[in-house]
Amino acid sequence: MNVKELIKLIDGHLYNGSADLQREVKGGCGADLMSDVLASIQPEAVLLTGLCNPQVVRTSVMADVAAIILVRGKTPPPETLQLAEQEQIALISSPFGMFELCGRLYVAGLQSLERAVDGSDCNCDS
Amino acid sequence: MPPDSLFQRKTLTQAETENITRVEELAYELKVEEVMTPSPVTVSPQTSMSAVLELFRQNRISGAPVLDSGKLVGLVSIEDLLKCLQKADLESATSRYMSTRLLTVKASDPVIEALKLFVSSHYGRMPVLNNSGNLVGILTKGDITSGILHAIEHDYHEEEVRRYRASHLFEDIESDRSSLILRYNIKQGDFTHGGAASSAIKRALLRLGANPQIARRTGIAVYEAEMNLIIHTTNGGIIRVEIEPNQISITISDDGPGIEDVNLAMRPGYSTATETVRELGFGAGMGLVNLQRCVDSMRLESVYGRGTNLRLKIFLSDKESVGEGS
Numbered sequence: 001m002n003v004k005e006l007i008k009l010i011d012g013h014l015y016n017g018s019a020d021l022q023r024e025v026k027g028g029c030g031a032d033l034m035s036d037v038l039a040s041i042q043p044e045a046v047l048l049t050g051l052c053n054p055q056v057v058r059t060s061v062m063a064d065v066a067a068i069i070l071v072r073g074k075t076p077p078p079e080t081l082q083l084a085e086q087e088q089i090a091l092i093s094s095p096f097g098m099f100e101l102c103g104r105l106y107v108a109g110l111q112s113l114e115r116a117v118d119g120s121d122c123n124c125d126s
Numbered sequence: 127m128p129p130d131s132l133f134q135r136k137t138l139t140q141a142e143t144e145n146i147t148r149v150e151e152l153a154y155e156l157k158v159e160e161v162m163t164p165s166p167v168t169v170s171p172q173t174s175m176s177a178v179l180e181l182f183r184q185n186r187i188s189g190a191p192v193l194d195s196g197k198l199v200g201l202v203s204i205e206d207l208l209k210c211l212q213k214a215d216l217e218s219a220t221s222r223y224m225s226t227r228l229l230t231v232k233a234s235d236p237v238i239e240a241l242k243l244f245v246s247s248h249y250g251r252m253p254v255l256n257n258s259g260n261l262v263g264i265l266t267k268g269d270i271t272s273g274i275l276h277a278i279e280h281d282y283h284e285e286e287v288r289r290y291r292a293s294h295l296f297e298d299i300e301s302d303r304s305s306l307i308l309r310y311n312i313k314q315g316d317f318t319h320g321g322a323a324s325s326a327i328k329r330a331l332l333r334l335g336a337n338p339q340i341a342r343r344t345g346i347a348v349y350e351a352e353m354n355l356i357i358h359t360t361n362g363g364i365i366r367v368e369i370e371p372n373q374i375s376i377t378i379s380d381d382g383p384g385i386e387d388v389n390l391a392m393r394p395g396y397s398t399a400t401e402t403v404r405e406l407g408f409g410a411g412m413g414l415v416n417l418q419r420c421v422d423s424m425r426l427e428s429v430y431g432r433g434t435n436l437r438l439k440i441f442l443s444d445k446e447s448v449g450e451g452s
Contacts, residue, residue, distance in 0.1 A: 017154025017236065022147055034407035038346050039416040043338070051407045055353075058321030059407075062328065062345040064338065079318055087325070088151075 001025050001110060003067050003090045006046060009108055010069065010101055012092040015081055019090035025066045027113035028105050030098055034059045041065065045113035048101050052076040057083040057091070065089065071098045148281070152274050158240055159233035161273025162254045162263035168193045169202060171221035175210045178202055178220055189251045191261055192224050198253055198261050200224035205250075230255050233262050237270055244270075293335035296371050305370040306334075312355040314362040317406060323365050324349035334369065336442070344374055344440055347420040350413045351378040351436060357403050359383070359434075376421075376438040385428040392418075392426070 004021040007014055014021075029041045030048040034055055037047060043064035049056055052074050060068050067090035070076060074093055076084070084091035094101055106112075168191050169178055182188065182204065189203035199221075206223040210216060230253045231240045243252065244267055254263040296304050308330060310323035328345035332338070348365060355363040355378065363380030385391045392414050399409025418424050421438040428434040 017238070018151055020147060020151070032407060033410045033412075035350070035410040035412040035416060037407075038350065039412050039419070043342065049407075053406055054318060055320060055407055058325065058349065061325055062321070062342070062349045064342055 001108065003092075006067060006069075006105075007090075007092055010092070010094040010096060010104060012069065012094045015076060015091045015093065016085040016088075018085050018088040019067070020088065021090070023066050023090070025110065027111040028102065029065075029112070029114040030102050031114070038063055040115045042113040042115060046105070046110070048098055048105075050074065050098060052080055054080045054083045056080065057087055057089060060089055061087050067092060069094055069101060071096065071101055148278060149274055152277050153238040153241060154236050156237045156273060156277060157233070158231050158235050158237060158254055158265060159263065161237060161269050162233070162265040163269060164263045166191060166261075166264040168261070169220050170194060171199060171219060171224070173220045174216065175207065175218050175220060175223060176216040179207055179216065182207065189264070189266075191253045191264060192220055193261065196260070198228070198230070198255070200226045201228055201251070201253060203250060228253065231265060232257070237273070240265055241270060289333050289335075292330070292333035295334065303370070305368050308367040308369070310352075310365040312352055312362045312365060314356060314359050316356055316362075320353055320356045321349050324352050327365075327367055331369070331374070340374075340440065340442060343420040344376070347417045347438055347440075348376060348378075350417040351376075351438075353408055354378075354413055355380055357399060357408060363434075372442050374440040374442070376436075376440075378436040378438075379433065381433040382431065384430040384432050384434055385426075386430045388426055388428055 001009075001024070002021065003019060003023050003025060006012070006025055024044065025046045026044040027042070027046075028048060029037065029045045031037045031040070032049055032051050034051070037059050041047065041063045044066045046067045046069060047056070047060055047065045048069045048071055050071050052070050056068060057080060059065075068084070070091070070093045073095040076091060076093070081091065096104070167181060167185050167187060169181065171192055171194050178190070181190065189201060191198055192200035192202055202220050202224040206225065210218065210223050229243055229247055229249055231243065233254050233256050240252065243249070251264055251266045253261055254265050256262045295306065308327060310326070312323060313319075324345050327348050328341050331341040331344055348367070352365060355365070359380040360382040361380070363378060366377045368375040390396055393411075394415045395411040397409045397411035403409040414426070417438070422441045423439040425437040426434070
């Protein structure tokens with residue numbers, strides 16, 4: 001599934017024109033704690049979150065996230081939008097809640113790219 | 127090229143599809159003012175059509191806005207001139223032949239808005255107005271095409287040159303041990319710019335030719351450390367990254383307050399973060415644990431009341447540095 005198809009599936013609104021709509025989304029991860037995202041997410045996932053500060057974009061850049069979905073129709077503040085524009089990562093808002101969005105994406109065939117956090121496992125590449 | 131080869135090319139190459147996507151992006155990124163012809167030649171409603179003809183010929187243009195005491199009242203184009211020539215009426219005033227049903231665009235609009243108007247209206251050119259409604263330029267489809275082509279060439283060239291230069295950095299310099307040192311000063315409490323240094327470091331590594339996994343691990347580790355400087359320190363701190371062909375050494379240091387109990391700080395889930403920090407999505411007590419998972423070696427030294435010094439190392443094997451995709 002690419003970003004364009006993803007937007008359609010969730011009645012999403014894309015905030016930034018710089019995003020690559022053809023970028024492939026390999027799976028998903030839902031979290032509001034950025035440390036959890038950094039610890040558990042695998043590359044090329046869509047990140048579903050209720051948080052909309054600039055750190056969401058920074059975290060996504062660091063973790064090679066393919067697109068960001070702000071759940072429950074949240075509107076990002078200008079600084080978040082500006083950073084997403086600059087980093088060319090899709091910032092999408094959807095009217096649906098976290099639970100429904102995860103369900104829709106899972107049913108559409110996206111797998112979970114959220115790995116259990118195991119303190120002893122030191123394998124950061126995947 | 128034989129004529130039918132044009133019809134035989136049905137499939138687009140990877141490079142071509144990438145360029146098309148970039149054109150779409152540019153249509154949103156570029157502003158009308160960046161591609162328009164600024165300060166266009168203008169005429170007044172009283173100007174004779176023969177003078178317009180002469181003006182078009184001299185300036186090699188095919189249209190001009192008509193201004194009456196500085197106010198935009200119409201647009202005269204080569205099509206209007208043809209109608210006038212047909213009637214052999216060149217001594218008439220411009221006001222008689224100009225188009226007054228105008229579509230205008232704003233200088234600050236993205237190019238995509240103008241493109242939509244061109245497609246829906248079939249107009250050849252549009253006057254460009256600033257926020258106060260004054261004429262600042264004129265826009266044709268040709269202006270948009272050349273503006274986008276120019277931007278593509280610029281982009282392509284810039285990133286290519288950067289990558290080429292950076293990826294060959296160590297090759298041309300002879301020494302017993304070469305390294306590149308990057309330093310970043312991080313301000314305490316600066317949440318808005320939190321992660322800017324980590325982004326810059328990740329980008330630098332990619333330009334230097336590091337594989338995506340190495341860049342990702344380094345980025346995540348430095349990001350956690352950068353957020354720690356912003357959240358926990360008294361006066362901020364310094365991130366120093368030393369890049370060598372086979373290893374990346376990172377030092378993060380600050381002058382206080384220091385960690386009271388290092389063992390406790392390393393325990394997953396332990397956190398001293400405030401509610402405000404937690405609302406930003408941090409302070410889950412996973413920072414140092416996560417950081418350690420991403421690096422090959424980590425040394426944390428802290429004196430409570432004096433400051434903290436964190437040293438991280440990531441080793442690059444030949445296999446890792448050649449890049450195997452993600």
